[in-house]
Amino acid sequence: MGHWTYAPLLAYLVSCLGCGLGLVCTSRAWVGTRAVRNLWLAWSAVSIGGTGIWAMHFTAMVGTTVEGSEVGWNIPLTALSLLMAVGIVAVGMFVVSYSRAKLLALLLAGLLTGVGVAAMHYTGMAAMEVQGSIHYDMRIVALSVVIAVVAATAALWVTRDVRSKLAMAGAIPIMALAVSGMHYTGMAAAGFTMDHSAPTPAGAGVLSLTWPLIIWIGGCPVITLMLIALVPTGKEALEDRYHQEIFDRLSRQRQAVQRPHPRPGPPHGIDRN
DSSP states (O other), rough: OOEEETTTHHHHHHHHHHHHHHHHHTEEEETSHHHHHHHHHHHIIIIIIIIIIIIIHHHHHHHHETTTTTEEEEEHHHHHHHHHHHHHHHHHHHHHHHHHHHHHHHHHHHHHHHHHHHHHHHHHHHHHSSSSEEEHHHHHHHHHHHHHHHHHHHHOOOOHHOOHHHHHHHHHHHHHHHHHHHHHHHHTEEEEEEEEEOOEEEEEEEEHHHHHHHHHHHHHHHHHHHHHSEEEEEEEEHHHHHHHHHHHHHHHHHHHSEEEEEEEEOOOTTOOO
């Protein structure tokens, strides 16, 4: 198994992009209404899970060659791996965000997310079709799962607790390095046994996977920038709600002052006639 010359570097940069977008989203989630918070956490999961992890994985995978065989891709399994990446990261982020047991929630969410990310990786590997079979060294598989759990726990801690822009900028390349390390460790666990009597892979070719991948990697930053431009931060949402409450209170007071008061009638028991 080989790799295109620039595939590892390109995959790493894609992971940096996704992790960076995700941290920008989480930085806008911690102050504000619950609805605004949920929106930013959900899109952060799309950015980190969908771009930082899944797109990184398949950027590296489309740059992978197998000596003696063409490579095809099972599209349903590829799509499933994307849903797994986004879904499992979202679960982890919402758990650490809303749980009161901060340390326990972080450890449990890190374990769940790490195992889920590893499962996504090997689902993506299962989508890879060759003229033969793929087998794994289970010791290296176990190591890749440990790396995934440690990386996921660290990433969830960063998204929850890191607020400084300088610290976030430093965390992005480290997060991407952890994701890339997990991926290539998992790839190192794979071995291929060629069988030239087996049918040629029937899955989609590399180009069929490359264009959707390019669209995804390009589209996520555009949507994120649109959200940043159009959706108020949590602080702005709270300020808007506070100002609206003041405006409503003043409007009610003004209406009460302007409302005509009924004229008093004669005292009880007295007839004006």
